[in-house]
Amino acid sequence: MPVCVLVLKERTAAETLVQDLQESGKPLIRVVLVAPEQAEGNEAGRLKAEQIDQVDLLNPSMARSRRQRSMSRWLMPFGFMAGLTFTQITTLDTFARFGAVGEALIGGLLGMGSGLMGSYAAAASVPSDNEDGVRILRNRHNEQFWLLLLETPAGLEVPWQLVQKVRPQQVVRLSEL
Structure with missing residues (x-):
């Protein structure tokens, strides 16, 4: 499955993107919001923020x-x-x-x-195919950025027009699983 992780400055950008994706009707298999260490559990929102070590794709x-x-x-x-x-x-x-x-x-x-x-x-x-991408994402997490993991069904891409509206700091594509 194609997986991409967006690096965002604010939680509101992640929630706006998820809402836009749901309204557009694009199917998503998994949406996971990872909060920075300092902000975990502090802010309320529609998306439940998880710790980075609880997300299997981001934990080596x-x-x-x-x-x-x-x-x-x-x-x-x-x-x-x-x-x-x-x-x-x-x-x-x-x-x-x-x-x-x-x-x-x-x-x-x-x-x-x-x-x-x-x-x-x-x-x-044996190293994982995603090792470099995961290391980059864990570094951004340590720099207090929000991470939004989006997994789409096989053969479907994330709608990049909607992604660009929230102006992510970085987009990391993890290899297909």
Whole structure:
């Protein structure tokens, strides 16, 4: 899904834009307003402001955790099968006291544990496509700017004429998800 984040000076600009987008009938999958640190929870408005660490697209640790879970779904079963196979094709009798089935099962469990460890290592070493954009947005957040995340359905662009009316400080397009 196409995602863009607008950097705005004021909350009123964000609320005006969201209202204009709703009146224009353009479908939006997600609209998230992120308040600056000093202003969080202080101002009332129609849009509920969230903290930056609660928005999954703007939190690198949440993205890394999501990658790790995704990788573990296929690395753990592969590791189990590899451990089971390794135990069967070698002549090592490390766990012979548990019998042939127990030895193979322990080998499979050790392989599954290796797959889990591999998912953590791989998730930590692979950078996200949005890493540079997220770093820019987190810096603007620290500079006390409001962030408005807009996610549109696949194939639809944000109406840029409406966006330009609120005069955003910066527009950061995150790669399509």
